[in-house]
Amino acid sequence: MEHLNLLTVIKPDNYVAFTFFIGTMAMMAASVFFFFELGNTSKDWRTSVLVSGIITFIAAVHYYYMRSYNLETNDSPVFFRYVDWLLTVPLMCVEFYLITKKAGAKVGLLWKLIFASVIMLVAGYWGEAVAKKEAAFWGLISGLAYFWIVWMVWKGEVAQLSKASSPAVQKAIDSLLKFVVIGWGIYPLGYLVGTADGQWYEFCKNWNLNMDIIYNIGDAVNKIGFGLVVYALSRSED
Numbered sequence: 029m030e031h032l033n034l035l036t037v038i039k040p041d042n043y044v045a046f047t048f049f050i051g052t053m054a055m056m057a058a059s060v061f062f063f064f065e066l067g068n069t070s071k072d073w074r075t076s077v078l079v080s081g082i083i084t085f086i087a088a089v090h091y092y093y094m095r096s097y098n099l100e101t102n103d104s105p106v107f108f109r110y111v112d113w114l115l116t117v118p119l120m121c122v123e124f125y126l127i128t129k130k131a132g133a134k135v136g137l138l139w140k141l142i143f144a145s146v147i148m149l150v151a152g153y154w155g156e157a158v159a160k161k162e163a164a165f166w167g168l169i170s171g172l173a174y175f176w177i178v179w180m181v182w183k184g185e186v187a188q189l190s191k192a193s194s195p196a197v198q199k200a201i202d203s204l205l206k207f208v209v210i211g212w213g214i215y216p217l218g219y220l221v222g223t224a225d226g227q228w229y230e231f232c233k234n235w236n237l238n239m240d241i242i243y244n245i246g247d248a249v250n251k252i253g254f255g256l257v258v259y260a261l262s263r264s265e266d
C-alpha cells in the first residue's frame with residue numbers, strides 16, 4: 029500500500045471524507061460563534077450557550093482527528109466517534125436539564141437522562157465494535173434506552189413540567205422534544221446502515237448509503253442546530 033500522511037488529498041468523489049472535513053470546519057466555526065456571543069447573552073441563558081460552545085468545541089477536536097483517521101485508513105473512526113458522543117451527549121443532557129430547570133426540574137432528572145444516554149451509547153458501541161454479530165440485539169438495547177429518553181420528554185416528567193410553565197419555556201421544551209425525536213432519530217438509521225448484512229447490506233451498497241455520512245449529518249443537526257435553537261431562545265426572551 030502506498031504511504032499516506034495527514035495531508036492526503038480528498039478525492040472529489042470521496043463524500044465521506046468530505047463530510048468529515050466540512051464537519052471539522054463547521055464545529056470550529058460554531059464554537060467561535062457561541063463563545064463570542066457569551067458576552068451579550070442574558071444571564072439566564074449564559075450557561076446554556078456556554079455548554080453549546082463546549083459541545084461543538086469537543087466535537088471539533090474529535091472531527092479533526094476522525095477526518096485524518098478516515099483519510100488515512102478509509103475506515104470508520106468508530107472508537108473516536110463514541111469517545112466524542114460519550115462526552116457530548118451527557119452535555120446535551122445538561123442542556124436539556126438547564127431548559128427544563130426553568131420549568132422547575134430537579135437535578136434527579138439530569139442524572140436519569142445521563143444514565144439512559146450512557147446505556148444507549150455503550151450498547152451501541154458494543155454492537156458496532158465488540159459484538160458485531162449481535163449488532164441487532166445491542167441496537168435494540170440501545171434503542172430501548174433511547175425510547176426511555178424520548179418518553180421522559182414526550183409524556184413523562186419533562187412533559188408534565190412543561191404543562192405548568194410559561195409559554196416561552198413551553199416553546200423551548202417543544203423544540204427540545206423535536207430534537208430528541210427527529211434529531212437523535214438520525215443516529216439509529218446510521219447504525220442500521222453500518223451494521224447491515226445480507227440483502228439489506230446489498231441494498232445499502234446499491235444506494236450508496238453510508239453510516240459515517242448519516243452520523244455526520246446527525247452531529248451537525250444536533251450539536252450546531254440545537255445550539256443555535258438555544259441561542260435563538262436566549263434572544264427571544266429579553
Ligand SMILES: *C/C=C(C)/C=C/C=C(C)/C=C/C1=C(C)CCCC1(C)C
Nearest residue numbers: 116152170171174212215216219250
Ligand atoms: C452529538 C452526538 C449525539 C447527539 C449523539 C447521539 C447518538 C444517539 C442518539 C445514538 C443512538 C443509537 C441508537 C438509538 C440505537 C443504535 C445505536 C446508536 C448508539 C447509534
